[in-house]
Amino acid sequence: MSTEKSTDKSPEKIVHEEKAQLDFSASMSYGDYLHLDEILNAQHPLSPAHDEMLFIVQHQTSELWMKLMLHELRAATTCIAEEKLADAFKMLARVSRIMEQLVSAWTVLSTMTPPEYTAMRPYLANSSGFQSAQYRCIEFALGNKNAAMLKPHAHRPDLLAQVDAAYRSPSLYDESLKLLARHGLPVPADHLERDWTQPYEASDGVEAAWLTVYRNPHDHWDLYQLGEKLTDLEDAFRLWRFRHVTTVERVIGFKRGTGGTGGVSYLRKMLDVVLFPEIWKLRTDL
Template structure:
């Protein structure tokens, strides 16, 4: 081999080689991307039941929402676990991530937010008895926010896996339950009735908890350690605000598409959504501000 053709570690790199495809990938099996993301599963889940092109938008948008519900449940479980371990930075990081994810979830309403009644009616019959009210993952999300009710298990009686997951979730402490236990370990006088309450019941506001948040915010900058608890309060408030925006966007999109008619699956439709939108998540964080 001549010196001119001999390979040298000092020979200049061919820039094009860096961008040349690896022709062995996908030759005999799926690509590593497909193996990891399962894109072909996701992109073949849509099975429209009408000829209306808007139904595909509805299906994909709804499926994207379900994926965001899954991510949020994961984040809030992570935050709750971190609080149980007195790892406040870990909890704050998970809550912060969840605010970005909530913003993305809320943006999912954009393709559906301006449907006219005629546009929605063109494929509404395809939903049959289906309703977002029946989403098991959204129900788990609500349970984590303290919105619990055994009646919410009823629609899932025919789905053993989802029912088992929900039966487990309703008996576990909510994210806010873990917050209040953490505050108690930090020396705040959370009432025993709050700490030991029945975990399957919906969380109800408590005046003593309101005073704790009032004291935390009032002491901001004056008491050692108050700053990190204010950061926790603000992280939870941000989550609560974005959940409120989600509920209101849902209400407005539904009101615009179908008015006050009965919802799909026989749900109360707008009337039920109005009640949900009127409720505050982590209620004492909002009422305490009036007293600081």
């Protein structure tokens, strides 16, 4: 006869244990950890338009993705400076995937038709994505520096300080060129020590350094991988910009933006900005 105690439980005991497992009053719950009360109550439509909720949620979620993007970009830039390249590659790959999420977000917003946007537009006043401090920090971190883009944040000293710090710091590409030089590639001196607040200017000398890497990838494998991670990143960023401009044109046509820009005309100019020019040009010259 077995001496083991029966593990059978009565239905009443099972129900009691399940209730105990579902009671989070004495511990941290999912909602507590994510501060869902604050997040889900941060949508405050100003108009009676049904579609304003879409507009708000799309931009708020985009700002959350951009927060993560900045977290990864800053860390990747530091890792490149410290030659922790495996870590940097993982972070840059994540940034490219985040941009894919942002492209998809424009697809959702494109379901808003012109009459639906027109119904809520007067309630936006002068607020505009053009004023996003996080987006400006991303542009600066990727090397698209422009002093005029500090002005939209002058009314918020805390935000201005963040944007200004990104404006004055070496970009991801600046640190990448420094890395090439440390590995013995002949990067021109004026691209290694310069005024980081100035827009990047393409250089034949920098292209020659990258060409050395791409003509001998097995001899410069980490630098070759870095070049391709940067290419992936800019490829994804171009798609994000393109979906932005096409969505805006689809919804408002060629009206001026609420923030005072030319709207579509301004956004189309941004499509011509090349962040890592030598990495793209070398493909023709290989």
